[in-house]
Amino acid sequence: MSLNKEYYPQSFEAKRMELWDKNKTYKTLDNSDKPKYYALSMFPYPSGKLHMGHVRNYTITDVIARFKTMSGFNVLHPMGWDSFGLPAENAAIQKKADPAKWTDDNIDYMKGQLKRLGLSVDWDREVTTCKEDYYKWTQWIFLQMYKHGLAYKKMSPVNWCEECQTVLANEQVIDGKCWRCDSVVTKKNLSQWYLKITDYAQRLLDDLDLLKGWGDNVKTMQANWIGRSEGAILNFKVDGTDITIPVYTTRPDTAYGITYLVVAPEYPDIEKLTTPENKQAVEEYRENARKMSEIERLSTERVKTGVFLGTYIINPLTGRKCPIWTADYALADYGTGAVMAVPAHDDRDWAFAKKYNQDIIRVIDSPEANPDECWTGEGVLINSGECNGIKNEEAKKKIIEIATRDGFGHAKVQFRLRDWLISRQRYWGAPIPIVYCDKCGEVAVPEEQLPVKLPTDVDFGVQGKSPILTSSTFLDTTCPVCGGHAIRECDTMDTFVCSSWYYLRYADPKNADKAFDKEKVNHWLPVDQYVGGIEHAILHLLYSRFFTKAFKDFGLLDFDEPFENLLTQGMVLKDGSKMSKSKGNTVDPDEIFENYGADTARLFIISDSPPARDFDWSDAGVEGCYKFLNRVYRLYSNYEDKIKLDYNIDQNFAGKHDKLIRLCHIAIKGITNDIQNEFQFNTVVSKYRELTNAIYDYITDGDINEDVYSFAVLTLLKLLSPVTCFMAEEIWEQLGAKTSITHEAWPEYKEELAQLNDITIVVQVNGKIRDKIETTLDADGEALKAEALKMEKVLQFTEGKEIVKVIYVPKKLINIVAK
């Protein structure tokens, strides 16, 4: 056997892939003496074709998985499909295709592309969320949530996307628009299923501290989203009634300055709080607010509006009668839906009070405060009865004490996080396993009756309702309790429910009796390295953390956090903006595979920027990587007769031979460190190039020692193999190796050889470089100092000055301080 003279990846990449497949080279066994390592990519939605973002994501994870395998770990590197969701259903509507078929076809195609990319994935563990053997367990998990009181149904105003004809979770509304289709979201009053993620708010917040391997940006985003704040509930009696309005405030210290109260337009008791003469105006205002989209509500940011209800509350601290208003700057679903207004110390209240002529009472004074402006800073209490003279931070506690003592309030921790709305009025999702019995009401489907299968006799052309309602077989069923007539829940689950536990299923993908085996999950999890896009910083990553914590409480597993280390890779850009079909600046991975091969794609996508940063695609850069691989390849194809697998470098080498060996050790050390240090693949690639250049330098004079040369090029080959896996495997085999290079040990370096013998010492005077000394590693510091002091350049710059001290940094520099 021998190598082609020229690098022609098309001639061997496909063949290599088939052999890996056939030989099950990347099969992962549960039992191994080696320590485990779980490398995970965020699994793709099977949209049709891979884009460069996928290529970047999966290449990064694959390089990590291959590196860890060679470093002696038993690596789990799985892949699957987040395959429920709207695009399949939309395709069904537009192209009259079956969503299952559409999804399967896409999976087939994309799986081929992933293999073409050379992923070292154990495909026997593939997981597909829209298959019965998976969604059965998604439904089972829902039942566990239900059983433990974490899944419940309630009527409330929800986010409605008219375009998608479904409700959305809070996390899926971005700037008042649908995260998927970008159309305006409105409010609708519906009875919907929720998961009680709020029960876990504090733990989700606290445990962020456990996540040492997560970037602060993601942790901060989650902390902001959870939004913990400390304050108080204060209850205000409505004058002349038995009604009490509780408000939540983070500023109880300003409670003596309340001059009016605001309730949200959706406030439940609002009708009882409205006097007959104000009824019409209030009704109109509420109607208007209801019709307004989130966007409009946001866009009215600076113009405050509201209507007086005609009633008053009494401030128990001051006895003051304060009018009750409704205004849409009070939010129905945060706090209690009612706000105490202290215009003197809150910007929003100030603006409102100015517009509607409400009283303003200053209760916090500060030398910096201007009486004609709103003051939200620190200060000392005034106009506050028994609290006068107290600093406002202390007054917060004091007033909570008073409220508690007198029975009109208490301290309260409030979260911004809302419960997770998981109902979707769509077909292509996991059915919620609940039935509504004529007699027994809401009943959970017994576990042994799972899965509740998606019906196939549906009409996708139906307008204004979920296609699932057109099934003649699905809706009517019998009650598992009484055997009487019952109707199935016809909403399906948000796809984020499916993706909140898939990483557990990989540990035990074929289990027909359980969602996953506890022991296997405890063995493989937590994920050692998770790689994916920053766009999931809140959504998927928060939901998955919630699921893991709930599962721990259910006794299904024994860890708190699913993902130990998280790498959020940057976007792939072209010409400075995100690749997108609408901008027409996409690059098709298939074209790159065809023209340059997968190795070039893999090398290029990790080469130019560190993984976390955005990556600007350039055609010239691809070309450059391809040329580099050609250059590397020729080191083997042109010198095949000089390379032997059983080389011996345990002998004394001098001069350029010694230097090349040292450069190899330097490369091993540098590359290993760069990978271990947050996967700095861009500098790994530059070190590949340095070593390649060094080997070319070595051979230019034709004096090639076969042992040294073999050591150098085989070291390079192994170092390259996690990245350019096809070429490395091809050359490796052509050189006569019998086993996959994947199963070779990662090269090790000797510290004493990971430095050059000839070094340059920089000589500075007062921190400025004046000269250099060429010397060797073993040179004596004192002697070097003495030599430096005698150098002509040094004398020139120290002339007439006193030498204060001489600093010597070993192997680096001498700095002479002269005054």
Added chain:
RNA sequence: GGGCGUGUGGCGAAAUUGGUAGACGCGCUAGAUUUAGGAUCUAGUGGGGAAACUCAUGGGGGUUCGAUUCCCUUCACGCCCACCA
């Protein structure tokens, strides 16, 4: 308004965490080879200066023998959250 980041050549970037700023590459310039193009190889490539030198890591200040790195201040950009009481 709050939070988190980022500012280094024409471009992507690097800098062993306080020690030669610009590694490595893209691009560009010249040369070799080639009938030509491509490919390949060699040399050069931050600014100013003929040179000695000197200036330069968004701007200004500070600490230090020495600062891209630490501190203060200021500007610009990016992302996330936001009438959250």
